[in-house]
Amino acid sequence: MAETALLKVRKLAKYFDVSKPWLARVLENQPAQILKAVDDVSFEINKGETFSLVGESGCGKSTVAKLVVGLHEPSGGEILFDGTNLVEAINRKDSNLVRRRWQMIFQDPFASLNPRWRVRDIVSEPIRVFKLARSSAEIRERVGELLTQVGLSPVDGDKFPHEFSGGQRQRISIARALSSEPEFLVCDEPTSALDVSVQAQILNLMKDLQRRLGLTYMFISHNLAVVYHVSDKIGVMYLGRLCEIATANQLFKAPKHPYTRLLINTIPDMDMTRVERAPIQGEVPNPIDPPSGCTFHPRCSLANERCRREMPLLRNDGSSLIACHAVEEGRHT
Numbered sequence: 001m002a003e004t005a006l007l008k009v010r011k012l013a014k015y016f017d018v019s020k021p022w023l024a025r026v027l028e029n030q031p032a033q034i035l036k037a038v039d040d041v042s043f044e045i046n047k048g049e050t051f052s053l054v055g056e057s058g059c060g061k062s063t064v065a066k067l068v069v070g071l072h073e074p075s076g077g078e079i080l081f082d083g084t085n086l087v088e089a090i091n092r093k094d095s096n097l098v099r100r101r102w103q104m105i106f107q108d109p110f111a112s113l114n115p116r117w118r119v120r121d122i123v124s125e126p127i128r129v130f131k132l133a134r135s136s137a138e139i140r141e142r143v144g145e146l147l148t149q150v151g152l153s154p155v156d157g158d159k160f161p162h163e164f165s166g167g168q169r170q171r172i173s174i175a176r177a178l179s180s181e182p183e184f185l186v187c188d189e190p191t192s193a194l195d196v197s198v199q200a201q202i203l204n205l206m207k208d209l210q211r212r213l214g215l216t217y218m219f220i221s222h223n224l225a226v227v228y229h230v231s232d233k234i235g236v237m238y239l240g241r242l243c244e245i246a247t248a249n250q251l252f253k254a255p256k257h258p259y260t261r262l263l264i265n266t267i268p269d270m271d272m273t274r275v276e277r278a279p280i281q282g283e284v285p286n287p288i289d290p291p292s293g294c295t296f297h298p299r300c301s302l303a304n305e306r307c308r309r310e311m312p313l314l315r316n317d318g319s320s321l322i323a324c325h326a327v328e329e330g331r332h333t
Contacts, residue, residue: 120157
């Protein structure tokens with residue numbers, strides 16, 4: 001496929017007011033507290049590729065996913081899907097014409113399926129909402145095709161979610177996501193609640209579906225081994241901001257940002273090379289009161305006065321994008 005941007009995210013921001021009630025703040029003389037869950041995030045996803053967001057828990061990657069599918073409204077910036085502003089499109093009366101082109105696969109297959117509905121009703125809901133079939137017979141036939149496509153049987157449509165294992169439930173979630181015939185899937189840690197052996201099966205299924213249906217994926221995960229297996233490009237997030245964007249091969253062979261290097265050092269050394277690895281030092285700072293300058297500087301061995309004072313911006317560094325003063329100044333080697 002030609003490399004054409006299907007999704008463009010520009011200066012995306014999402015702030016949450018986590019203050020105490022107004023009267024309590026007045027009595028205690030406390031200011032409002034704003035959590036910048038996502039702050040000035042920009043990236044593009046080309047048609048037919050998988051773009052992954054990685055980072056420690058609380059870095060904002062799942063919030064980005066929810067912003068992209070319209071579950072949160074941005075505090076700033078814009079999201080363009082195939083040239084259409086998503087926020088404007090969702091608020092229009094004809095939003096279904098755009099909405100059915102993207103879907104989301106959620107993290108927990110035990111919580112994302114209605115336990116009171118049979119599988120055929122769960123999978124067919126988008127078909128009915130978007131009026132993609134004209135009769136009950138057509139809907140039943142389409143549900144059977146979708147269940148077969150994800151490795152289940154058409155007769156499974158008569159069962160309830162509690163009759164399936166975790167991996168099978170996630171297959172049902174994938175079938176539901178595919179039922180509106182989308183082009184773009186947002187996958188929010190779709191394998192993190194599954195056993196390792198089942199994770200591999202689901203990931204292989206998703207890659208096979210991508211090849212056969214020409215899907216584009218935005219993949220959210222904290223598991224770097226999983227991300228390496230599925231990704232074309234990867235964005236590394238820290239405390240609501242992107243610190244590095246690169247292809248999967250570049251990122252794992254020659255990571256540039258100090259945080260990316262530390263993350264990759266956490267991957268188990270299966271080759272037993274006995275190369276000494278530095279553990280990630282410290283803890284993620286309080287996102288309500290982040291450090292000045294580069295928010296990673298309290299945990300970075302390369303930090304200097306500029307890092308403590310000035311926020312780095314994403315800049316071109318070869319074919320990668322890096323937000324790091326040490327890389328810009330050549331102090332990272």
